[in-house]
Amino acid sequence: MIGLHTAAQVRAAEQSVLAGLPAGVLMQRAATGLATVCLGLLGRAHGVRVVLLVGSGDNGGDALFAGALLAQRGARVTAVLLTPDRAHAGGLAAFRRAGGRVAEAADAGLHRADLVLDGIVGLGSAGGLREPAAVLVREATAGPGLLVAVDLPSGVLADTGEVPGAAFPAQHTVTFGAVKPGLVVGAGRRQAGTVHLVDIGLGPVLAEPAAQQLTDADVVPHLDAPAPDDDKYSRGVVGVLAGSATYPGAGVLCTGAAVRTRPGLVRYAGTAAEGVRAAWPEVIVTAGRPGDAGRVQAWVVGPGMGTDDDAASVLAEVLATDLPVVVDADGLTLVSQRPELVADRTAPTVLTPHDREFARLFGEVGTDRLAAARRGAAELGCTVLLKGDATVVADAAGTTFVNGTGTPWLATAGTGDVLAGILGAVLATGLPAAEAAAVAAHVHGRAGQLAAEQGPLIAGDLVRRLPETLARLRAGAG
Numbered sequence: 499m500i501g502l503h504t505a506a507q508v509r510a511a512e513q514s515v516l517a518g519l520p521a522g523v524l525m526q527r528a529a530t531g532l533a534t535v536c537l538g539l540l541g542r543a544h545g546v547r548v549v550l551l552v553g554s555g556d557n558g559g560d561a562l563f564a565g566a567l568l569a570q571r572g573a574r575v576t577a578v579l580l581t582p583d584r585a586h587a588g589g590l591a592a593f594r595r596a597g598g599r600v601a602e603a604a605d606a607g608l609h610r611a612d613l614v615l616d617g618i619v620g621l622g623s624a625g626g627l628r629e630p631a632a633v634l635v636r637e638a639t640a641g642p643g644l645l646v647a648v649d650l651p652s653g654v655l656a657d658t659g660e661v662p663g664a665a666f667p668a669q670h671t672v673t674f675g676a677v678k679p680g681l682v683v684g685a686g687r688r689q690a691g692t693v694h695l696v697d698i699g700l701g702p703v704l705a706e707p708a709a710q711q712l713t714d715a716d717v718v719p720h721l722d723a724p725a726p727d728d729d730k731y732s733r734g735v736v737g738v739l740a741g742s743a744t745y746p747g748a749g750v751l752c753t754g755a756a757v758r759t760r761p762g763l764v765r766y767a768g769t770a771a772e773g774v775r776a777a778w779p780e781v782i783v784t785a786g787r788p789g790d791a792g793r794v795q796a797w798v799v800g801p802g803m804g805t806d807d808d809a810a811s812v813l814a815e816v817l818a819t820d821l822p823v824v825v826d827a828d829g830l831t832l833v834s835q836r837p838e839l840v841a842d843r844t845a846p847t848v849l850t851p852h853d854r855e856f857a858r859l860f861g862e863v864g865t866d867r868l869a870a871a872r873r874g875a876a877e878l879g880c881t882v883l884l885k886g887d888a889t890v891v892a893d894a895a896g897t898t899f900v901n902g903t904g905t906p907w908l909a910t911a912g913t914g915d916v917l918a919g920i921l922g923a924v925l926a927t928g929l930p931a932a933e934a935a936a937v938a939a940h941v942h943g944r945a946g947q948l949a950a951e952q953g954p955l956i957a958g959d960l961v962r963r964l965p966e967t968l969a970r971l972r973a974g975a976g
């Protein structure tokens with residue numbers, strides 16, 4: 499599990515650790531870790547051209563100390579000080595002692611740098627980058643250098659991933675003490691590149707993380723193989739209410755995903771019965787109502803089912819049960835017309851909107867996706883899985899996950915139906931809803947990555963590659 503900690507949490511931990519340490523120790527740890535990552539990325543130091551963009555705070559101090567270490571190893575390091583009179587004094591002294599050069603932006607050689615270190619601003623970020631920082635970032639971006647951000651890409655807000663204006667488009671971010679949510683969610687994720695976490699010893703004093711990201715190892719226990727005493731009912735039966743006579747595809751994909759995730763027993767009810775039966779003879783299919791399907795431990799309702807009166811009554815029927823329910827797609831449109839169907843429930847409900855569906859339910863997502871998911875979950879007392887390139891899951895108690903798997907190739911029709919099926923299967927095991935949603939998003943993303951290895955993927959590829967995805971996860975090969 500990767501804990502995601504806010505700026506305030508990191509600062510509080512820093513204060514607590516600093517109380518027992520000589521001044522500057524944490525910054526030394528940060529700078530050493532930063533220089534080590536840079537050396538690893540460059541492969542060598544001698545003769546390498548490095549440009550530091552140095553702001554007025556400790557973020558700039560980290561860059562200067564790391565620049566000093568690189569200079570000691572033979573790199574040709576130049577620092578551009580955004581506010582020369584306020585640059586970190588200790589860092590600047592160390593940098594000069596190591597042979598570092600201070601220059602105006604025009605003379606810094608950004609056009610031929612091998613590496614640009616962004617130490618403009620980190621945790622202290624407020625708003626989009628101001629001038630002259632913004633123009634410097636544009637010049638760095640136009641040059642050939644590898645773009646490495648110190649702690650956070652400047653211009654990214656640590657807690658939310660909001661990018662209110664200009665920002666440093668890092669290829670790598672070396673972050674200190676804890677991963678900040680802004681590096682893995684929203685627009686910030688796209689600015690951060692590969693994130694490297696440097697341990698500076700905050701671990702023991704960090705508060706409970708504001709949000710979490712699952713790893714492969716975290717999901718594997720929930721994808722366990724059957725035990726000798728298992729039977730087809732014992733591992734959770736999922737019921738799928740998806741697709742329609744006109745649109746059987748969503749029913750086929752959603753049901754297929756469920757049966758490929760946990761093939762104990764899957765039941766289907768709906769007007770796509772014929773198509774589902776033909777595609778998945780393993781599934782118990784009825785063309786009738788949910789009540790005709792037989793007993794299940796969780797329902798998935800909505801993909802491709804339409805929004806007519808029949809669909810609305812099917813939705814109302816399952817939401818009136820005391821079973822966990824995943825509501826997706828057309829089901830969400832119907833819930834936006836009758837939110838009380840969810841608000842009045844006591845059993846777990848997971849809503850799985852993309853941004854437009856979210857807007858119909860709760861108003862615009864906005865730039866703070868963590869806050870949006872939490873707001874929706876609190877409003878209806880449910881779990882919200884807000885889809886995107888970094889899917890966010892939040893429940894009404896505020897438990898929050900940010901998904902770390904996936905690929906933009908998933909932006910194709912029907913992949914959401916597959917996610918709903920995977921989620922239904924995981925939820926039927928009795929796992930708490932937010933955790934089930936986070937596990938499902940992780941597995942879905944891994945299936946997407948696997949399918950994308952062989953070119954453009956379509957939703958059916960995800961279903962086809964699910965067994966291999968699960969096998970790889972279990973084998974620890976991710």
Ligand SMILES: NC(=O)C1=CN([C@@H]2O[C@H](COP(=O)(O)OP(=O)(O)OC[C@H]3O[C@@H](n4cnc5c(N)ncnc54)[C@H](OP(=O)(O)O)[C@@H]3O)[C@@H](O)[C@H]2O)[C@@H](O)CC1
Nearest residue numbers: 512525554555556557619620621622624625626627628649
């Ligand atoms: N906490 C820890 O555990 C550790 C923290 N460490 C490091 O300290 C960093 C935090 O340092 P920090 O608090 O000095 O703030 P920092 O990010 O340098 O920014 C402050 C300056 O930025 C400026 N500025 C703000 N917004 C701006 C904008 N939009 N556009 C342009 N400029 C803007 C603002 O300028 P001003 O508004 O004052 O003119 C202010 O002076 C942290 O990220 C990590 O790298 C590590 O060394 C060790 C462990």
Ligand SMILES: Nc1ncnc2c1ncn2[C@@H]1O[C@H](COP(=O)(O)OP(=O)(O)O)[C@@H](O)[C@H]1O
Nearest residue numbers: 852885886887905906908909911912913914915
């Ligand atoms: N750019 C992207 N990067 C990563 N994943 C994406 C991207 N765009 C969409 N996805 C994922 O693809 C799926 C699309 O779901 P959805 O919009 O409901 O599709 P559909 O309704 O056609 O099935 C979601 O799991 C979402 O997180």
Ligand SMILES: [K+]
Nearest residue numbers: 616619650652
């Ligand atoms: K930075």
